[in-house]
C-alpha cells in the first residue's frame with residue numbers, strides 16, 4: 001500500500017530545487033523547466049501579462065450567473081475551517097461580489113479541535129455570516145484516521161474526503177449553484193492535481209483524496225451507513241444540477257499566503273501563540289496557518305520522511321517568490337526548521353489514535369525514503385539533498 005513512496009534516483013537530476021524559490025522536485029508532479037524554474041514561479045512571472053480586469057469580469061459573470069440560478073436563500077457555498085483563507089474568501093464573496101454565501105464547516109471532533117479554531121469561527125460568524133456545521137461521528141472519524149495512518153502514513157486521507165464531501169453534498173442537497181474554493185494547488189505550489197484555470201472540479205483527483213471513493217473504506221470494514229459524509233456526489237449529479245466549482249485564487253492577483261495573512265491580521269484573526277507558534281515545535285513558520293488543530297504538523301513531518309520536504313519549504317518558496325525574503329534566507333530557514341516536529345505532538349497524536357509510539361515508529365520506518373535519507377555515523381537520519389547556498393540559485 002505504500003507503493004507510492006518516491007524512489008527516483010535523485011542523483012541524476014541536475015536541479016533538486018527551483019533556482020528561483022526552493023520548490024523541490026520531490027513534490028509529486030513538480031517539474032522544473034530547462035532553466036530550473038518551477039511552475040508557480042513561472043506563473044508568478046506571468047502576472048504582469050495576465051489581464052486581471054478580464055478575470056475580474058469573468059468572476060462577476062460567474063457570480064451573476066449564480067444569483068440567477070439560485071432557487072433558495074444562498075447563491076454560493078464556501079467550505080470554511082476558520083482559517084485565514086476562508087476568512088478572506090467569505091468577505092470577498094459577500095462584500096465584493098454581492099453574493100449570499102452559506103459557510104460550511106466540517107468540524108474536527110472535540111478531542112482534535114483547538115480552542116483557537118473555535119474562536120476563529122466565532123470571529124467569522126460575528127461578521128454576519130450564516131454558518132452550518134457538519135460533525136461526522138468522532139468514532140468513525142478516528143477509526144478512519146487510524147487506518148489512513150497505519151496503512152498509508154496519511155491520516156488526512158479520510159478527513160479531506162469528509163471536507164470535500166460535506167461541501168459538495170450540502171451544495172447539491174440545498175441546490176446551491178456555486179461552490180467557491182480558495183487556492184488552486186497546481187498554480188500555488190505546483191501540485192500534480194488541480195487545474196491550470198479557475199475550474200475546481202479536478203479536486204476529485206487530489207493525491208490526498210486517493211480517488212475520492214468510499215469503496216476503499218467499505219473494504220476496510222467501515223459500514224456504508226457510517227460513510228454518509230465521506231461519499232462525494234458523482235460528477236454527473238453535480239453537472240445535472242448545474243453546480244459550478246471555482247478557485248477564487250485564480251481571479252485575484254494577490255490571493256496568496258502573504259496577502260491572506262495580512263488580511264487576517266486586520267480582521268480579528270487569532271493566530272497561534274507561544275510554544276504553539278514556534279517553528280521548532282511545529283515545523284511551520286506562519287502562526288496564521290493551520291490554527292484549528294495540531295496533527296497537521298505530524299502529517300507534514302511524515303511527508304518529509306516519505307518525500308523529503310515539509311511545510312517550511314513551501315512557506316519560504318512563497319515568500320521568496322513574492323520578494324519578502326531572499327533565497328539565501330529561505331535556505332537558512334529550511335535547514336533549521338523544515339521537517340521538524342516536537343516529540344510532544346507525536347505523543348499527542350498517538351494518544352488520540354490510541355496507538356503506541358512503537359506503532360508510530362514502525363510506520364515511520366516503513367515509509368522512510370532511503371533514496372533521500374541516509375543514516376549518518378551517529379545513527380541519525382540525514383537528508384542527502386539539502387539545499388545549499390552555492391547550488392546555482394538565482395537571487
Ligand SMILES: [Zn+2]
Pocket residue numbers: 018019020021022023037038039040041042
Ligand atoms: Zn520556483
